[in-house]
Amino acid sequence: MKKPFWNVRTKLLLTLGLVVLPAAALIFFGFHHLESIERDHTVEAAIRGDFEHMLTIFNKRFSQRLYDMVDKVRPDFPSPRDENVNERLDEILVANPWAMYAFVFDKENGTIVRAQPGKRSNPACLIGAARLQHSVQLWFQVEGEMLLGHMRKMQKNGEPPYISSGEMISRNGRELYSNMTFFPIETAPKGSVDIGGVMFDPEFLQQFMPASLDAMLSEKGG
Numbered sequence: 222m223k224k225p226f227w228n229v230r231t232k233l234l235l236t237l238g239l240v241v242l243p244a245a246a247l248i249f250f251g252f253h254h255l256e257s258i259e260r261d262h263t264v265e266a267a268i269r270g271d272f273e274h275m276l277t278i279f280n281k282r283f284s285q286r287l288y289d290m291v292d293k294v295r296p297d298f299p300s301p302r303d304e305n306v307n308e309r310l311d312e313i314l315v316a317n318p319w320a321m322y323a324f325v326f327d328k329e330n331g332t333i334v335r336a337q338p339g340k341r342s343n344p345a346c347l348i349g350a351a352r353l354q355h356s357v358q359l360w361f362q363v364e365g366e367m368l369l370g371h372m373r374k375m376q377k378n379g380e381p382p383y384i385s386s387g388e389m390i391s392r393n394g395r396e397l398y399s400n401m402t403f404f405p406i407e408t409a410p411k412g413s414v415d416i417g418g419v420m421f422d423p424e425f426l427q428q429f430m431p432a433s434l435d436a437m438l439s440e441k442g443g
Contacts, residue, residue: 279433279434282433283430283433284385286429286433287385287400287402287421288381288383288402290317290319291383291402291404291419292381293317294313294316294317294320294323294419295404295407295417296407297309297312297313298310298313298323298325298406298407298408298417299325299406299408300325300327300406300408300409300410300413300415301325301326301327301330301333301406301409301415302327302330302409302410302413303408306325306333307333307335310323310324310325310333310335311335311338314335314336314337314338315338315339317419318337318339318422318425319421319422319425319429320337320419320420320421320422321336321337321340321346321349321420321421321422321423322334322335322336322337322349322350322353322419322420323335323417323418323419323420324353324354324357324417324418324419324420325406325415325416325417325418326357326358326361326365326414326415326416326417326418327409327413327414327415328361328362328365328366328413328414328415329413331358332354332357332358332361333354334350334351334353334354334357335350336349336350337422353401353420357418361414361416365414365416366414368384368403368416369405369414369415369416371384372384372404372405373405376405382404382405383402383403383404384402384403384404385400385401385402385403386400386401386402387399387400387401390423392423395427397423397424397426397427398423398426398427398430399420399421399423399426400420400421400426401418401419401420401421402418402419402421403416403417403418403419404416404417404418405417
């Protein structure tokens with residue numbers, strides 16, 4: 222039996238509005254990456270000092286870096302009621318190759334998911350898009366209004382109006398980190414339940430996470 226895309230723990234954390242960057246995934250990634258770094262005094266000190274604390278800081282900074290990327294595409298997201306929604310989502314994907322999928326949800330009309338155009342020849346990419354569409358539709362149809370209300374409240378309080386979900390996935394014998402971030406669609410009609418989102422390409426994150434960790438260690442060593 223396939224593992225559900227949204228498990229109970231993930232949904233609970235998301236409902237509470239927390240950024241889900243699982244500690245186990247970070248610890249796995251952190252130790253795996255640190256093994257590949259030359260053991261200089263800075264790294265050794267970080268490990269001896271408080272590795273868990275370091276990962277907590279990394280969690281916050283990494284999440285902010287992802288949010289900064291999403292900030293640049295969020296204003297371009299169409300309302301699900303707009304014309305040429307598919308074409309506009311494709312334009313966002315082409316301009317941002319770090320995104321594997323882009324989607325919009327509308328409680329009245331359903332969910333539209335578009336895959337990165339350059340990767341649609343891969344059957345696994347299309348299967349992933351179908352799975353994402355099914356999962357988002359089932360979940361947001363029930364809890365979308367509550368989640369949207371929570372994000373609007375975050376926005377009103379001056380916080381980034383994002384909710385993220387992250388998990389470790391297996392791909393070709395490798396453990397990769399997968400992240401989806403979603404947000405309110407600003408051009409949506411008042412009173413509608415419209416949500417947009419992006420799924421980061423795990424291959425991109427495989428390169429992006431080590432660079433983020435290296436930058437944090439450099440700051441710590443400085």
